[in-house]
Amino acid sequence: MLKRFWPWFWFLVGATYFLVPLYATLDFSLRARRGELSFAAYTSVLNDIRFIESFMFSLQTALATIVVSAIVIVPTAYWVQLRLPRLRPVIEFFTLLPFVVPAVVLVFSLARTYSRTPLTDSREGLWVLLVGSYVILSFPYMYRAVDTGLRSINIHDLTEAAQSLGAGWFTILTRVIFPNIYVALLSGAFITFAIVMGEFTIAALLAQPAFGPYMNRLASSKVYEPSALAIISFALTWAAIAAIQWFGQGAQARVAGPR
Amino acid sequence: MAPLTQTKTNQSTVTRRSLSWTWVGVAPFFLFVAAFLIWPTLSIIGQSFLDQERRLTLQNILELGHPFIVSSYVYSVQLSAVTAIGGGLLGGLLAYAITIGGLPRPLRDAVISFSGVASNFAGVPLAFAFIATLGQLGVVTQWLRSIGISLYPAFSLYSFWGLCIVYIYFQIPLMVLIMAPAFEGMRREWREAAESLGANGWQYWRYVGLPILLPSILGTTVLLFGNAFGAHATAFQLTGGGSQGNVITILIGAQISSDALANPGLGNALALGMIVIMGISVGLYTWLQRLSARWLRS
Amino acid sequence: MSFLEIVHVHKRFGTTIAVEDFTLAVEQGEFISFLGPSGCGKTTTLRMVAGFEKPTSGQIVIDGVDVTNMPPNRRNIGMVFQSYALFPNMTVADNIGFGLRIARRPAHEIRVRVEELLRIIHMPEFGRRYPYQLSGGQQQRVALARALAIQPKLLLLDEPLSALDAKIRASLRQEIRDIQRQLGITTIYVTHDQEEAMALSDRIVVMSRGKIEQIGTLFEVYNFPATRFVASFVGTLNQIEATVVDAAIGLLAVEGQQFRIARPLPQHRSGDRVNIAIRPELIALDGQFNSAMNRLSGTVEDVTFLGSIVRVRLRLAANRLSMDIFNNPHLRLPQPGETITVHFAPEACLAPGDDTPREASNAQPLSASAAEAA
Numbered sequence: 009m010l011k012r013f014w015p016w017f018w019f020l021v022g023a024t025y026f027l028v029p030l031y032a033t034l035d036f037s038l039r040a041r042r043g044e045l046s047f048a049a050y051t052s053v054l055n056d057i058r059f060i061e062s063f064m065f066s067l068q069t070a071l072a073t074i075v076v077s078a079i080v081i082v083p084t085a086y087w088v089q090l091r092l093p094r095l096r097p098v099i100e101f102f103t104l105l106p107f108v109v110p111a112v113v114l115v116f117s118l119a120r121t122y123s124r125t126p127l128t129d130s131r132e133g134l135w136v137l138l139v140g141s142y143v144i145l146s147f148p149y150m151y152r153a154v155d156t157g158l159r160s161i162n163i164h165d166l167t168e169a170a171q172s173l174g175a176g177w178f179t180i181l182t183r184v185i186f187p188n189i190y191v192a193l194l195s196g197a198f199i200t201f202a203i204v205m206g207e208f209t210i211a212a213l214l215a216q217p218a219f220g221p222y223m224n225r226l227a228s229s230k231v232y233e234p235s236a237l238a239i240i241s242f243a244l245t246w247a248a249i250a251a252i253q254w255f256g257q258g259a260q261a262r263v264a265g266p267r
Numbered sequence: 268m269a270p271l272t273q274t275k276t277n278q279s280t281v282t283r284r285s286l287s288w289t290w291v292g293v294a295p296f297f298l299f300v301a302a303f304l305i306w307p308t309l310s311i312i313g314q315s316f317l318d319q320e321r322r323l324t325l326q327n328i329l330e331l332g333h334p335f336i337v338s339s340y341v342y343s344v345q346l347s348a349v350t351a352i353g354g355g356l357l358g359g360l361l362a363y364a365i366t367i368g369g370l371p372r373p374l375r376d377a378v379i380s381f382s383g384v385a386s387n388f389a390g391v392p393l394a395f396a397f398i399a400t401l402g403q404l405g406v407v408t409q410w411l412r413s414i415g416i417s418l419y420p421a422f423s424l425y426s427f428w429g430l431c432i433v434y435i436y437f438q439i440p441l442m443v444l445i446m447a448p449a450f451e452g453m454r455r456e457w458r459e460a461a462e463s464l465g466a467n468g469w470q471y472w473r474y475v476g477l478p479i480l481l482p483s484i485l486g487t488t489v490l491l492f493g494n495a496f497g498a499h500a501t502a503f504q505l506t507g508g509g510s511q512g513n514v515i516t517i518l519i520g521a522q523i524s525s526d527a528l529a530n531p532g533l534g535n536a537l538a539l540g541m542i543v544i545m546g547i548s549v550g551l552y553t554w555l556q557r558l559s560a561r562w563l564r565s
Numbered sequence: 566m567s568f569l570e571i572v573h574v575h576k577r578f579g580t581t582i583a584v585e586d587f588t589l590a591v592e593q594g595e596f597i598s599f600l601g602p603s604g605c606g607k608t609t610t611l612r613m614v615a616g617f618e619k620p621t622s623g624q625i626v627i628d629g630v631d632v633t634n635m636p637p638n639r640r641n642i643g644m645v646f647q648s649y650a651l652f653p654n655m656t657v658a659d660n661i662g663f664g665l666r667i668a669r670r671p672a673h674e675i676r677v678r679v680e681e682l683l684r685i686i687h688m689p690e691f692g693r694r695y696p697y698q699l700s701g702g703q704q705q706r707v708a709l710a711r712a713l714a715i716q717p718k719l720l721l722l723d724e725p726l727s728a729l730d731a732k733i734r735a736s737l738r739q740e741i742r743d744i745q746r747q748l749g750i751t752t753i754y755v756t757h758d759q760e761e762a763m764a765l766s767d768r769i770v771v772m773s774r775g776k777i778e779q780i781g782t783l784f785e786v787y788n789f790p791a792t793r794f795v796a797s798f799v800g801t802l803n804q805i806e807a808t809v810v811d812a813a814i815g816l817l818a819v820e821g822q823q824f825r826i827a828r829p830l831p832q833h834r835s836g837d838r839v840n841i842a843i844r845p846e847l848i849a850l851d852g853q854f855n856s857a858m859n860r861l862s863g864t865v866e867d868v869t870f871l872g873s874i875v876r877v878r879l880r881l882a883a884n885r886l887s888m889d890i891f892n893n894p895h896l897r898l899p900q901p902g903e904t905i906t907v908h909f910a911p912e913a914c915l916a917p918g919d920d921t922p923r924e925a926s927n928a929q930p931l932s933a934s935a936a937e938a939a
Contacts, residue, residue, distance in 0.1 A: 015368025022361035022378070025439060026385060029396045032406035036399035080295050087292030095293065102300050104553070108545045109308055110497025112516045113538045117307035119523050120314075120535070140303040147300075199387070208391045208500035209516075213523045223391045224504055231404075238395035242388055249384045456650030459617055460708075462637040463644040464664035464715055474663070478654040561697050562653035 030242065037235035049236040053226075062222035066211075069135070069218065070204035073142040074197045077150045080143065082193065085154040086185055090163055103148045111209045114141055119213065134214050141210045145203060150196040157192020158185075195252040202248035206241055312542065315535035327536035336518070336533075340540065342427070343496055343515040349431050351491035354438025359484060361439065362446035367453060379447060382440030389437040390500035397424060397433045397505075425505055430514075433501055438491050445490070449483040452563055479562065486555030493548035497541075515541060566629065568593040568751055569614070569719060574623030576609055583609045585775045587623070594749045596742070598762035601772035602798070607755045610772075611721050614753065616640050628718055643712030643750075647724040649704040651696040657683075657707050658692035664715035682710040685744060702733040709741065713748065720745070720752040726761060738764055759799050763787075771795045793842070796915055802842045805884045809837045815911070817841065820882040824859035826914040839916065845876065847913035848888035850905065858908040861886075865899045879907065 040048035053059050088095050106114070118137050119128060127133040163185065170180045186193075208220030223241070227234045318324040331337070365375040400407050401424050408418050423429050453476065461471040499516035506513065519541065522534035567590035576584040584606040591597050599607035612618045614625060616637030625633050632640050651660050659666075661682050662675045670678075683689045686706040696704055705725055712720060722741070726734045742765050745752050756762050762769050762783075769786050771778040771794075778798075779791035790796035807817040807824075812833045815826040826841065833839060863879035863886060872892065877899055879886040888907060890896065899905050 012369055015364035015370050018357075018360040018364040018368070019370055019374065019378070022357060022364070022439065022443075025357065025436065026381060028407065029400040029436065032400035033396040035406050036404075080299050084293050084296040087289075091289050092293065099293075099296070102296075102304075104549065105300075105304060107493065107497075108549045109304065109542060110499070110516065110545060112497070112499040112520050113311075113541050113545075114304070114307070116519055116523055116534070116538050117311040118303065120531075121307040121310045140299075143299065144304050202387050206387075206390055206392060208503070209520065212503075213520055215524075220391055220500070223395070227391075227395065227398075227504065234395040235399045238392040238399070241392035242384075242396075245388050246384045249380070249387065252383075253380060454648065454650065456646045456648055457652060459615070459637070460644060460646065460650045460652070460711075461663070462617075463615055463640075463642055464711070465638050465641070465667040466663075467638055470667055474666075475652050475654070479652070481654075562695070 033235045033238050033242075037232060037239050040232040040236075049232040050240075052230075053233050053236050053240070058222055062217055062219045065217050066205050066207075066219035069139060069142065069216075070201045072139050073146055073204050074200050076139060077143045077146045077200060078193060078197070081147065081150045081154050081196075082186065082189070083181060085151060085158055086163065086181065089155070089158050090167060099151065103151045106145050106148060111141070111145065111207075112213070114144065115210045115213045134216060138210060138214050138216050138218075141214075142200070142204050142207070145207075146196070146200040149199045149203075150193075153192045153196030153199075154189055157189035160192075161188050191255050194255045198248040198252045198255075202245045205244055205248075308542065311535050311538050315532060315539045318532060324532075327530070327532035328539075330530070330533050331536050331540055336537070339513060339515045339518050342513045344544075346427065346430055346434065346514065347492045347495035350434040350438050350495045351488050353431065354435040355442050355484070355488040355491050357435065358439040358442025359446050359487075362443045362450055365443075366447050366450035375447075378443060382443040384440075386437055386440040386444060389498070391504045393433060393436060394501050394504035397429075397436070401429070401432065430502060430505060433505065434495050434498065437498075437501075438495065441491060441494060442487055445487045446483065449480060449559070453479065479559075482555040482559035482562075486552045486559070489548045489555070490552040493545050493552070496548070497545055566626075567591055568595075568628055569753075570624070570626040571610070571614065572624045572626070574610070574613060574620045574625065576606070576613060576618060577621045582775050584613070584620075587777060589770060589777070589780065591751060591753070593751055596745055596752045596754065596765055596767045598754045598756055598766040598769045599772060600756060600759060600762040600769050600799070601778075603757055604774075605772040606775040607757075607770075607772050608723055611723055611753060611755050614719070615642055615644050615721050641715065641718050643715060643717035643720045645705070645708050645712050645720070645722040645725045647727050649696070649701070649708045649728075651704055651708055651711070653696050655695075656692065657688070657694050657696070657699070660696070660707055661710045661714050663711060668715065678714060682714055685713075685747075686710045686740070700733075701729050702737055705729065705737060706740070709744070713744070713750070718751070720750050722752065722754045724755055724757070726756075727758075734761075741765065769799075771798060773798070790915070793915070796842055801845050801887065802915075803845060803848075803884075803886050805841045805843065805881070805886065806838055807841050809833045809835050809839060811835060812837075815916070819861065819884065822861050822881075824861060824909075824914075825911040826916050827910075827912040828916070830916060842915040843886075843909060843913050845887045845889045847909055848886065849908045850877075850888070850890055850899075858910055860906050860908055862904055862906045865901050865903045865905060867901055868898055879905070 037049050038045040038047070040046060040052070084099065088099055109117070118141060122128050122133075122137065125133070127137050166184055166188070167180055170184045175184070205219060207218070208224060211218035212221040212224065223234065223237050226237065315327050316323060316325070318326060331340075361378065364370055365378045397405075399405055401418070401422075402408065403419055405424075411418055424433070457475055457479070458471055461475050466474065497516065499514075499520060502514040503517055503520070506517065515537070519534065519537050522531075522537065569589075569591040571587055571589045571591075574584060574587040575582070587606075587610055589597075599610060601607050609618060613620050614627075616632065616635060620633060623633070624631060627640065627642075652663065655663065658679050661679045665675045665678060679692065680689070683692055686709060688703060688706060688710075691699070691703065691707070696707070699707065705728075709722075709725070725741070726737060729737065738761060741754075754762070754765055766783060768780060768782055770780050771786060773794050779786055779795045781789075781791075786795060786799055790799060796802050805819055807819045809830060810816040810818050810823060812830040812835060815829050817824055817826065817839070830839065861881060863881040866878045866880045866885065869876045869878075870892075874889045875892055875896070875898060877888050877890065879888070886907070
């Protein structure tokens with residue numbers, strides 16, 4: 009036992025760092041009523057119409073992001089693996105770029121470049137910019153997930169088999185490839201979901217009524233509700249990651265997120 | 268290789284046109300990236316060398332030397348460096364503990380899963396969590412007060428060290444996620460070979476173990492640096508995002524809604540500086556990871 | 566007292582018995598192979614000699630020193646691993662010099678010794694390269710040089726050639742043998758490849774299920790296998806199901822054709838069915854007639870050309886019989902479907918009851934006791 013002292017010690021330090029804030033937040037969120045533990049803060053949050061609106065807005069945005077990202081990434085990853093393997097490093101470079109260009113710089117660039125165009129002058133245009141930015145942020149995870157998924161099936165044989173049976177490209181993609189990488193795609197989708205639901209920077213700077221900016225505003229007027237929101241948000245992230253591990257054979261959730 | 272032979276037969280029958288069709292398959296991706304990432308970024312970089320009359324100038328870059336801006340960059344660099352080293356150290360030791368440290372397997376899986384969640388749990392809700400923990404009314408603050416230790420006013424969550432503590436929360440799991448596989452890649456035979464050649468445990472780590480891990484450790488620490496440097500939401504929530512600005516990302520964000528520096532070109536230069544620093548750190552990370560991958564390939 | 570003595574060593578992992586009552590004496594300069602299928606305990610035994618595992622009971626003595634409980638880094642043993650295990654962060658020269666550096670030898674001495682070893686492994690120009698720049702065969706040669714650099718008392722090789730392709734395997738095998746002879750270093754070589762064991766070893770230890778089946782020279786193990794397991798694991802073995810005609814004189818029959826074996830079968834009565842084993846190369850095509858030889862006729866099933874030898878498969882009732890003929894351009898090869906007669910000596914047959922271990926030769930001081938038929 010003594011031999012394992014240091015591993016246990018560092019494990020406990022890490023566990024403390026991870027868990028104490030969560031415990032504290034939970035504890036804090038239950039103290040909205042003086043002298044008793046209650047779900048008052050949660051009821052108050054969940055009954056807030058702005059909560060529901062912003063949550064639904066972010067939900068829609070997340071779904072739109074996932075759909076667009078999948079439509080762009082699946083054919084690309086498929087095509088690169090089938091026909092253009094030498095393009096792989098290039099694609100990987102581009103999917104690395106969102107780390108070089110952080111969210112705040114990305115949204116700054118977009119806002120300046122497309123200022124005084126329909127993209128920034130209308131509600132719809134701003135939403136397109138929002139989804140576009142999120143799709144860019146989702147590329148690293150989506151591409152990696154789909155690429156791994158494609159590697160695990162023999163896409164050459166599947167494609168040729170489908171071709172020999174008379175299928176066209178659209179049919180091959182939608183009826184053969186897509187169903188086979190469904191699970192890999194899901195893991196990319198859930199991580200994208202987790203990122204979009206909690207994202208603050210881009211949504212706030214594009215003045216979008218999203219969940220992140222709502223949480224930020226709430227803090228200035230309430231004390232206990234933000235903790236309840238933090239717990240809800242953590243549970244949401246946890247559910248998304250758990251879903252990845254549940255569906256995916258451990259296709260790992262990587263680096264991410266709204267900082 | 269199958270794909271090559273296949274392309275070849277197609278070309279010989281369908282002639283050259285099939286080659287250009289091949290590229291059509293990846294066109295949507297490149298168009299999307301061009302519209303939403305490359306073009307805006309390049310245009311910002313380009314504009315940082317133009318003045319308001321669109322003439323070539325270095326004035327914007329030179330104005331980065333303004334003490335107010337320099338102090339922002341320095342603050343961000345310090346914050347990123349401290350949290351990269353602190354988070355890297357704690358995360359590295361945790362990754363070591365759950366892999367070759369010999370802790371039970373379920374603990375390893377639990378920590379990896381939790382790290383997946385925690386590395387995604389940042390921004391506004393993370394700030395809330397720490398306000399509930401170490402804020403003036405925070406649970407830990409109150410508990411410490413009850414045993415006679417008062418954190419405030421000596422400490423503040425909204426100060427440099429407060430930010431460090433919060434940032435490290437999302438730095439540790441990132442380190443764990445990248446370093447755990449690296450530790451698991453350490454082969455038992457290396458240790459045994461070293462032992463059979465007379466090395467003791469310390470000598471093994473000094474000459475073999477640590478040098479092998481060093482590129483990964485350094486590379487990941489650099490990545491953590493970039494991770495903190497680009498962070499915006501967490502700092503914004505904690506510091507209120509006032510135009511006073513201390514973290515560089517907040518300063519850049521402030522240029523969008525209101526041109527606080529009264530010079531659009533300077534805003535572009537700020538973003539350029541940020542891209543340069545992030546580019547260096549991601550490039551360094553990639554290079555170090557390749558170095559270690561090359562070593563470990565055989 | 567021998568140079569290396571392994572005395573009644575047992576090793577248990579939990580409830581699994583990995584090695585059971587292993588006793589072996591190795592002379593200085595000898596090349597010994599541990600041969601057996603995977604999981605037979607050969608690697609575990611080697612790792613106990615190296616010090617990476619502690620025996621559950623028993624004793625290991627090297628050069629008069631009991632090392633049973635000595636940590637590996639004090640045993641002065643050179644080890645070569647299947648996966649090469651070169652330190653990826655060091656150049657070839659630094660890898661080879663590692664042990665000397667740990668021993669705090671002066672730099673110039675290390676340099677001279679490294680150069681000498683690079684010459685021995687025929688890689689004098691490779692000192693500044695990194696392991697990832699080398700082929701598998703080159704890496705394993707460097708690993709060998711690294712193990713030899715410390716002038717170890719013992720050289721242990723754990724399946725060193727398994728990860729390499731066939732051609733390099735053969736040439737490196739020869740190189741290992743040459744270097745071992747040149748330096749006269751006592752060597753234990755673990756392998757599951759009988760050809761490798763045969764090409765290299767002075768003596769072979771055949772193991773199965775944690776136990777020693779037989780210890781002996783190549784000649785002994787091949788020609789006088791102590792157990793049926795050894796006979797079938799080392800070389801190829803034909804099995805013929807025959808009926809006993811006269812147990813007292815060892816007369817048997819298969820499909821009405823009678824043949825003799827070299828000894829009586831006291832435990833059997835006429836009419837019993839027994840399994841007889843015989844090596845392919847001890848069966849000859851019809852040729853010079855000798856009344857002492859057995860003759861059997863069968864139908865040729867197929868003929869496989871293997872280069873220097875031709876393997877012919879015969880069908881004899883329910884039995885298949887393989888035989889090897891040396892290739893010769895003037896040879897008239899039998900055709901499938903043809904009926905041919907083959908010859909073999911009664912002494913070439915292994916009958917049941919040969920399963921009890923026997924002393925293969927007087928050169929072997931320790932008997933492989935308690936070995937059972939596999």
